[in-house]
Amino acid sequence: MAASKQSHSPQTYPPQIKVPATYMRGGTSKGVFFSLLDLPKAAQVAGAARDALLLRVIGSPDPYGKQTDGMGGATSSTSKTVILAKSEKAEHDVDYLFGQVAIDKAFVDWSGNCGNLTAAVGAFAISNGLVDGSRIPTDGIAVIRIWQANIKKTIIAHVPMTAGEVQETGDFELDGVTFPAAEVQVDFIDPADGDGAMFPTGNVVDDLEVPGVGTFKATMINAGIPTIFLNADEIGYTGAELQEAINGDPAALTRFETIRAHGAIRMGLIKDVEEAVARQHTPKVAFVAPPSAYTSSSGKDIPVADIDLQVRALSMGKLHHAMMGTAAVAIGTAAAIPGTLVNLAAGGEARDAVRFGHPSGTLKVGAQASQVDGEWVVNKASMSRSARVLMEGWVRVPGDVF
Secondary structure (H helix, E strand, C coil): CCCCCCCCCCCCCCCEEEEEEEEEEECCEEEEEEEHHHCCHHHCCCCHHHHHHHHHHHCCCCCCCCCCCCCCCCCCCCCEEEEEEECCCCCCCEEEEEEEECCCCCCEECCCCCHHHHHHHHHHHHHCCCCCHHHCCCCEEEEEEEEECCCCEEEEEEEEEECCEECCCCCECCCCCCCCECCEEEEEECCECCCCCCCCCCCCCEEEEECCCEEEEEEEEEECEEEEEEEHHHHCCCCCCCHHHHHCCHHHHHHHHHHHHHHHHHCCCCCCHHHHHHCCCCCEEEEEECCCCEECCCCCEECHHHCCEEEEEEECCEECCCCCHHHHHHHHHHHCCCCCHHHHHCCCCCCCEEEEEECCEEEEEEEEEEEECCEEEEEEEEEEECEEEEEEEEEEEECCCC
16 A cells, blocks of 8 residues: 655745845954834844844854854954933934943853944944934044943044044044044043942052952942952963963853852842853953053064063953953043053053053043042043944845844
């Protein structure tokens, strides 16, 4: 008896949907930018649908760690998303929300800002009609007032304009970025954490005890982004290391993550070390050393006279290829305050600007500090970045992504 053929209903899959988006570089980072009202309705509010959309756009979680099936570049500097809207905050032009997308985990971290991508926010806002036309000069500098929604802080971007359009090309060179572009000055107003003191422990230097690792001098500061600064020599480094020296050493990365978790507890950001896994973007951990001559990752020789100190910082569990913009704010702020490890590494004198060495070269950041009622305050920290549109149009994701 012949076997009867079974009929199978073909499985149907939803088509892809497309969402308006712009791929932009800002400083030494790049990410996918969205206008809030261009997002699907379900993703216009915070929650699981929004996170699912952004994870799929970027290509996470990727067990291969490459983000091949998305827009991410498989580094902390390139696994980023930005959502912008006309500001609901008085005296501001645009609301800026930043999502740091994990690479190998299904997780979007909303706990902090990206200082580098901030340089691109003003340009996107102008080009996408989010800024009142009366505030945009035909030629000159547009002063864009940004409300950073993650950390509830004001940032001012000085965006160059030519013939009514954002001027993206120029001759400003930024170490860690391949090609020159137009300079964008970014001012971080009152950069200390709005929810607490600049120094959450009450000290500019503490002894940070890390069980199983050791006890280290540490400056723990909330400015730009919560950051734990260590002395390079106390943890076995010179301060002139490039990425391979840290990122190629799994034991070192584990040690830094352990230090970061215990520092987060001391800063009041988490209550238990286990919580650090779900808070990868903050705090940052960095180490400092006095100035020294070194060769950057591009092969450029940096003489000792060109820098005030060395700083290396980790982001999302890896040594950053240059320097996070928010960490640069923390560096500038700490350098301006006598007695911090950053200030001491830079020579210990009072200063309102510092140029530090990082793996890709050097960066200058300015900050002025003063004491008010016994508490240190910094009114503004400033640095120069550049930004440009890399690609614009739509991103596509499967229609059942959320």
